[in-house]
Amino acid sequence: MRNIFKEKWGAILIAIFCSVLWGSAFPVLKISYEELDMAPDDVVAKIVFAGMRFLLAGVVILFCLFFYNKRKLFVTKKQFLFLVLFGAVQTGLQYFFFYNGLAKVSGMQGSILQSSGIFFVILLAHFFYQNDRITLNKIFGLIAGFAGIIFANWGQELQLSFHVTGEGYMILAALTSAIGTIMAKELAVDIHPFALTGWQLTIGAALMLIIGLPNLQEEAIVFTPLGWGLLIYSVFLSAAAFGLWYSILKFNKAGEISMFKFITPVSGTMLSAIFIPGENVNVYIIGALTLITLGIIAVNYKVERNKDINKGHLNSSLKGRRNSL
Known part of the structure; x- marks a missing residue:
């Protein structure tokens, strides 16, 4: 499995699969709110x-890892801290x-606003990694x-509007996601990826339940068979x-792998249009x-071009050595 994660083609396929899964979360959650009869302003119920989930x-994840390799479950005191x-940042916050x-x-609007996390990752990666600097192509992609x-926000509202608890929260979610990405890349070096995932989800979720359950009103969440099915899928x-x-x-x-998260708003938008009544793909x-696609092409083009340039330099160097011999 490790070789698949290290191979470029494997990483790309997995990144696309993950992005489609995350895109499906937008219509699933919007439908869940309706099905479980959760009030739009009920913060506690959503927590x-x-x-x-x-x-x-x-x-x-932890249960599966226990049977796969239970030694990977154990972490040091420093790693646990x-x-x-x-977990508090990546899951809870x-x-x-x-x-x-x-x-x-809307589901469409939310899926695209969430994609701002990709740009935050690129900006943060510039300051953390020497080989992942911002370039002119990346600047074009960001713009x-x-x-x-x-444009998506303007189109959905038909006017320039911004609500802190709506659009603002979605952008803050994207920012915390980007911070979590750098934390996972920079600090979780010796932690197995599945242990990292399982523990951070469990710890973050426990914090949410500790805060939310004591304040949950009766019948704030009404489960139905479809509601349980949506929860299981989530x-x-x-x-x-x-x-x-x-x-x-x-x-x-x-910076490179996060660019594939641009597929998330595409799949989220299309799935929202299919499954959520009243949402349609408009101009x-x-x-x-289209603009987002141009952004990802610009950034990935820089990556591919660098590979070609490096390959050319390598071939020229080898050719020069042969001639000198």
Whole structure:
């Protein structure tokens, strides 16, 4: 399995799969809110629902890792302190913003606003990694992507508007996600990716439930058979996507691999249009996705071009050595 995560083709396929899974979360959560009869302004209910989802996902991953290689479950005291902080940021804080922000924006709008996390990763990677600096192509990609985010927001509202607890929360969720990505890449060096995923989901979820359960009102969440099915799918989504994502992140550059998260708003938008009544793909969404696509092409083109240049330098160097011989 490790070779698949290190191979470029394997990392790309896994990154695409994870991004599609995360994209499906937008319509699933929007439908869940309706099905479970959660009020849009009920912050506590959403914290508890998120806590249930991530606690189950974390336990599933840790349970599987126990049978696969239980020695990987154990961490040092220093690593555990990191996991507590990581769980609080990546699971607790991120999904507090995500769940409550998504309740006040459309599924399409939320999927694209969340993609701003990709740009935050690129910006942060510039300061953390010498081989992942910002270039002119990346600047163009950032401008195109942010223009797409603004265009989608404008199109959905039909006016320039911004609500802290709606659009603002979605952007804060993206920022905390980016911080979590750098934390996972920089500080979780000796922790198995599945142990990292399982512990951070479990710890973050436990914090959410400790805060939320004592304040949960009666019948704030009303489960139905469909509601349970959506929760189970959400558990699978989290366990699979996070586990695989941290596995490829361990062996690949954060800036490069995070660019594939642009697939998330595309899949989220399309799935929202299919499954959520009243949401349709309009000219604003198409324009936004076009701009975002230009952004990812620009950044990835720089990566591929560098490879070609490096290959050319290597061939020239080898040719020069042969001639000198």
